[in-house]
Amino acid sequence: MIGSTIIGMIILGLFQYLTSSWWWVIVIPFFSGALYREGMMKATIQGSLIGGIVWTGISVAQFFGSADIVSDKIAAMIGIGQPFLLTIITGVLGFLLGAIAANTGNAIKQYVFPVRQF
Amino acid sequence: MKRFFVVLRALILIIIFWALHNSHGSLPPFGKLFDPINGFWANNRTLDDIPDILDVNGLFSPVTVAWGERQVPHIFAENDHDLYFAQGYLMARHRIWQMDFVTSVAAGRVSEIIGEKALGFDKKQRRLGLLYGAEQALDFIKHDEATFAAVQAYTDGINAWQEQLPSRFKALEYKVLNYEPEPWTPLKTSLLLKYMAWDLTGRNVEHALTAVYEKYGQEALDHLYPSQTSFLDPIISKKKKWRFDPIKFLTKDSEPKESTAWFQPNHAQPDPHNGSNNWAISAERTSTGYPILSNDPHLGLNLPSIxxxxxxxxxxxxxxxxxxxxxxxxxxxxxxxxxxxxxxGGSDVFDWYDMRFENPSMMRYEFDGQWENAKFRIEEFHVRKDGTHFDSIPMTRFGPVVYSVSKDGKTHGMAMRWTAHDPSNELKTFLDLDKATNYDDYRKALVGYSCPAQNFAFASIQGDIAITHNGKFPLRKPHQGDAISSGLDSSEAWHGWIPMDQVPTIKNPSKFYVSSGNQNPVNEKYPYYLGWNYASYERGKRINDLLDETRHANAKNMMKIQLDNFNLHAQAILPTMLNFVSDSACSETGQNMLGDLKNWKYENTAGSKSAMVFKLWWTLLSDAIWSDLLPEGKEGGKYPNQDRQVELFAEILSEKTSYPWMPTKDVFEAKVQSTYNTTIDSMISAYGEVGEAWAQGKARGTDINHLLKIKGWGRTNLNTNGGDMIVNATKKIHGPSWRMIVELGPEITAYGVYPGGQSGNPGSQYFDNMVNSWVEGKYFQLHKLNKPGDLTGRDWIGTTVLRNTQ
Known part of the structure; x- marks a missing residue:
């Protein structure tokens, strides 16, 4: 699971960077869930880790890097007091999106390719 | 059942995607926005980094850019094409969203960005003809090879930047509003100039004066709204002899006006405070032995800065x-x-014409006893999420019909005659001034400049100073166009234009300086009528008073004048107002405040409570005096100008005249007392008992909002000096948008500051980095270089070479 999660994280980061599209945080966990063989719960956790860690990690790096001023502005715009909360919101968003997408991917896979019980 | 849950999951995922991918009302698309690689996080300070090399498609030769400490680019090009190309490229780098948005506002295309709620605004913009005027101007500009080449190179530079920019780095505002940048076109440059023309000449109170005329007649208009007051110190000296033969034109009596009470314009009017100060002092009065020029244009304050x-x-x-x-x-x-x-300039270049149409189809209108066909301009609006809408605008010989009414079998339309609708090329003036070397070049550059009329102050190293009230001014009878004109015949049409060599101008006057503060440029000796609704006299007079005292001018004492807070208006009227306030009729707070007002030195400093109280008291008194007597609401400027009010109040107190549009002395005195009490009550209600909160800097302060008025993106509650009709014209959301002082000479020394920063990126350290200095009245030295390497030490933050890729 760890290996595939890391691979998923790398692919997500790479695809988001190369295509400038945010929705890879849904697509990559979706396929990771669909390809996962060890049950829905683990697939969901893996998806959530892929989305959550990548989004949290990069946003924290941005916040402590060069995004301090823009964080202040966005925090003021959406009415949250602490700009650092933006990293938490970003991380939670990545975590939830990854989880829901992986869960859905896994459910569809199980429905389309049901595991036969002997 | 299992199938149901699978489908449900898939549906939930799709709905989540849809919800996060799109904006909803004023909510941004949160998925896109919070993407840590491509969302708002990407609009960070790394965009301030200065690259050593930029490969660009479209240059003839390499361009070198030395960056000053505030990210001021010093652009060195080997030809003008590359110079304007690089200017476009670098301005887009810093300000592309602002440029795009402002021109969308001018073009009436805001509904493409924010949807149906802006459609009414867009339709009004099109009816006011900003797009029409921009198209006319661009067609005209195309005939001037040099100007159009500059515009085209500038456009290509902007688009070169846009084509190179990865979408993750598009401006933050695009991400918040969820729309995409589009290529720049020369029409957008033309639109920007029309936007400025509207901002500076679009304010119009003819409907209000017409209402006064309909209630009281012409005598009231002449009495309340004269073009000259006794206070006037015009821009061009009263002693000036006009050595030309003015154009004679035949005038006919106009038909009696029909009531235009139906006409209540509801479009957004430009800020009435738009104005500026400028002056130039000749070498005889400077410590440097060369002229000094100062300028501070007063405009709406926004971020990104104008x-x-x-x-x-x-x-x-x-x-x-x-x-x-x-x-x-x-x-x-x-x-x-x-x-x-x-x-x-403030001269009147915009008249409303009441047109009588044959029927509600508005196909034909009456003119000189004949029916003339209207042309129709079809405007298309691509409203976001709401398809395409259309508007069909009747175009008359005077201009577009902006408002219309059909009632009792009659159809009337209000047509707009505005010089900014005519073909013109204002940009050429500025491009020529950039290259001018002497007074003759300056005068040549001004020829052909149309709208918005400006007072161009000038100083040269040869020792000349001059000022020209320059623009395309219609020939009109005195006071023609003050109120709504009749469009029924040619009697109130414009009779031609004041020749450009007869516009008000003065060179090297005997008083050794020229200046302007938006006051009437001339007195009654000037042979043409230019308008009446100029700025009250105070700024112009105060500047002249201070310049009269100046013998050894230098940049330091010019700064002092630009930052002068003396309230000439208060000096003129406050003692009179105080005469009619009785201690016994005031609350305890009111009595205490009276003492402060009596001891006030008329300085509008941030810490002054008296400045705040006086401003509110004057506003309330003015309302109390005129709101009952003059028809229509306050918006539209029905009240006489500030300096005229001072004269009228003196007239009331003298009891020498009596008019139905003026209060009696008793009423006036009673209102002075009652409005004083109301002022104190209002202050207590808003700011509590007398204390620091009453100080101007706290109670009024200054807000520099983001153009979209997004909370937290502007700089608010700034503790500022200055005020309305004060040389330091800083107000709540308006003020000196650029302060500049130039000491000419073999080694030029110049200073400047504006309330913003070079970058338009809210995530940049250069977004608002000059605001604090501006508030504190500090200036930055402006470094004009001869070669890129001249910028060194702390003043230099990097050098970029733009190279052609092909």
Whole structure:
């Protein structure tokens, strides 16, 4: 699971960077869930880790890097007091999106390719 | 059942995607926005980094850019094409969203961005003809090879930047509003200039004066709204002899006016405070032995700022100053030989004409006893999420019909005659000034400039100073066009134009300075009528008083004048007002405040409570006096101008005259007392008992909001000095948008500051980095270089070479 999660994280980061599209945080966990063989719960956790860690990690790096001023502005715009909360919101968003997408991917896979019980 | 849950999951995922991918009302698309790689996080300070090399498609030769400490680019090009190309490229780098948005506002395309709720605004913009005027101007500009080449190179530079920009780095506002940038076109540059023309000449109170005329007649108009007051110190000396034969034109009596009570304009009017100060002092009165020029244009204060500071160097020019994001060249600035600055002219170049149409189809209108066919301009609106809408605008010989009514079998339309609708090329003036070397070049550059009329102050290294009230002014009978004109015949049509060599101008006057503060440029000896609704006299007079005292002018004492807070208006009227306030009729707070007002030195400093109380008291008194007597609401400026009110109040107190539109002395006195009490009550209600909260800087302060008024993106509650009709014209959301002082000479020394920063990126350290200095009245030295390497030490933050990729 760890290996595939890391691979998923790398692919997500790479695809988001190369295509400038945010929705890879849904697509990559979706396929990771669909390809996962060890049950829905683990697939969901893996998806959530892929989305959550990548989004949290990069946003924290941005916040402590060069995004301090823009964080202040966005925090003021959406009415949250602490700009650092933006990293938490970003991380939670990545975590939830990854989880829901992986869960859905896994459910569809199980429905389309049901595991036969002997 | 299992199938149901699978489908449900898939549906939930799709709905989540849809919800996060799209904006909903004022909510941004949160998925896109919070993407840590491509969302708002990407609009961070790394965008401030200065690259050593930029490969660009479209240059003839390499361009070198030395960056000053405030990210001011000093652009060195080998030809003018590359110079304007690089200007467009670098301005887009810093300000592309602002440029795009402002021109969308001008073009009436805001509904493409925010949807149906802006459709009414867009339709009004089109009816006011900003797009029409921009198209007319662009067609005209195309006939001038040099100007159009500059616009095209500038456009290509902007688009080169946009094509290179990865979408993750598009401006933050695009991400918040969830729309995409589009390519720049020369029409957008033309639109920007029309936007400025509207901002500076679009304010119109003819409907209000017509209502006064309909209630009281012409005598009331003449009495309440004269073009001259006794206080006037005009821009062009009263002693000036006009040595030309004025054009004679035949006038016919106009038909009696029909009631235009139906006409209540509801479009957004430009800020009434738009104005500026400028002056130039000749070498005889400076400590440097060369002229000094100062300028501070007063405009609405926003972030990103309306100005962009830069230096442009090519074999044809070496000019430093500020430019308008969206237009090539420098608008206000200086080069090796001259300096110039502008203030708004204020002369009337916009009249409403009441047109009588045959029927509600508005196909034909009456003119000189005949029916004339209207042309129709079809405007298309691509409203976001709401398809395409259309508007069909009748175009008359006077201009577009902006408002119309059909009632009792009659159809009337209000047509707009505005000089900004005519073909013109204002940009040429500024591009020529950038390269001008002497007074003759200055005068030549002004020819052909149409709208918005400006007072162009000038100083040259040869020792000349001058000021010209310059623009395309219609020939009119005195007071023609003050109220709504009849469009039924040619009697109230414009009779031609004041020749450009007869516009008000003065060179090297005997008083050794020229100046303007948006007051009437001339007195009654000038043979043409220019309008009446100029700025009250105070700023112009105060500047002249201070310049009269100045013998050894230098940049330091020019700064002192630009930052002068003396309230001439209060000095003129407050003692009179205080005469009619009785201690016994005041609350305890009111009594205490009376003492403060009596001891006030008329300085509008941030810490002054009296300045705040006086301003509110004057506003309430003015309302109390005129709101019952004059028809229509306050918006539209029905009240006499401030200086005229002072004269009228003196007239009331003298009891020598009596008019139905004026209160009696008793009523006036009673209202002075009652409004004083109301002022104190209002202050207590808003700010509590007398204390620091009453001080102008706290109670009024200054807000510099983001253009979209997004909470937290502007700088608010700034503790500022100054005020309305004070030389330091800083107000709540309006004020000196650029302060510049230029000491000409073999070694030019110049200073400047504007309330913003070079970058338009809210995530940049250069977004608002000059605001604090501006509030504190500090200036930055402006470094005009001869070569890129001249910028060293702390003043230099990097050098970029733009290279052609092909």
């Amino acid at each position: 100005w962009y500071e830069l230096q442009l160097v090519s074999p044809t020019q070496n000019v430093y100053g500020v430019a308008l994001p969206g237009s090539p060249g420098v608008i206000i600035g200086y080069n090796d030989s001259i300096a110039w600055g502008v203030t708004n």
